[in-house]
Amino acid sequence: MNGDRPLLVATGVRKIYRTGSVAVTALDDLDLVVRHGELVAVMGPSGSGKTTLLNCLSGLDDIDGGRVEIDGHDLFAMSDAARTEHRARTMGFIFQSFNLIPVFSAAENVELPLLLVGVRPREARRRALTALERVGLAPRVEHRPSELSGGEQQRVTIARALVGRPAIVWADEPTGNLDSAMAGQVMDLLCDLNRDEGQTIVLVTHDSAIGARVPRLIRMRDGRLVDDVRQAVAGRAVDRGIPPS
Template identity: 65%
Template sequence: MSGVATTEPMLEATGVRKVYRTGALEVEALRGVDLRIHAGELVCVMGPSGNGKTTLLNCLSGLDSIDAGTVLVDGEDIHTMDDARRTEHRARRMGFIFQSFNLIPVFTALENVELPLLVTGVPAAEARERAAAMLARVGLSQRLKNRPTELSGGEQQRVAIARALVSEPAIVWADEPTGNLDSETAAAVLDLLREVHDAGQTLVVVTHDPTIGRSGQRLVQVRDGRVTADGAPRDILGGLPDGNGHDPAAGGRRGPRPRRTRPLRAR
């Protein structure tokens, strides 16, 4: 991949802490994460299941609240914004791709893709035109009028990618974008993401897939809610086959164990 990273960070996270509470049970999912992402970067986040990758994505994108720390996007702390402003910020600056596509089943592919444009006030005709163009770009110009249930998994994910990109967001967050796809379709989706990045799009991809991990220009490894490595994929993954820092043949899950703690003091 050949994205160009600038010197000023687009996103700067400092001391981000996130605790999940279920009754008396508390799980500290992020333990003081610091991270900087520059415009045009393709950052892959890897780590064992349950170690905080998705939580990191949610907290950095503003989908979820944090218990401590700051997340500055373009110099503004998104966690000090009220919900309405943060929502608007997401609409204008971010795009999302998820493992299970999360398309709206009652809308066609075209209608799904034009939604982010409509929500930011783009005129309907223009939104439709841009959505159609974006779907054509991901190779779905023949499937505009199809609903999600009429599309294959790969096609649905391409619709989701088109939806994430159509409003030209500053950052696109992708959470296991190939997790639900067979290897051939996954490769096609990965090619698509590469193309997107090559065009200058900032991408943060949470993945288990070492192939994706190796393909990025930067790899962040998360373990037990902490960033344990951040650098070139080649340096971090070394010779380990799964990219998660351990041999999958050894089995086992290395997530943080739930523990009972005292309630946290209010920030």
């Protein structure tokens, strides 16, 4: 089964930010394994390294030491151009701020990543409409972001993240700009995509209610993983402790 195979393997990852003579270690010799089909939340206080972790594991930021493999491919052994192409073809991203293009319709926003990697326009539009239908927005495909609610805009970003059929979706505070009702709806959708379609998702959140809904919860402090919990979600047994790689 895919769920038995590692998708992400991070080993000894270090990230250091330097300002003049001051060096701050944001990630400190961090190890992490995420398997196909997992839904993982990363929590921790401000400054603990949560977003830095997501950015380094996805290759958006460089690392200062260690190794990150996605499906057997060493991200930082690639050239910048190869890593960018690999990210475009194998990863999806959901951001707190939506990052939708205001003058584009929902369908145009979703199809854009496909057009950028050379998918033919007709096929890109077909896949965009399918992705929007998956997230419950089939009646809203021609609406621009200003004509959509916050929850609907985040559903567009989820459709955009999924349209390229990624191996892994990274979500940075995906409910951070939403009220509690809309946040619950977005998490319902992410949980459904993980449970029903086996989509691997790693999300960063500060919301303990969101953390309580995922099968695996990681806590960070000072650039380190301090807890890794498998939770009883929808009948799953609790298994505390950082699992071996």
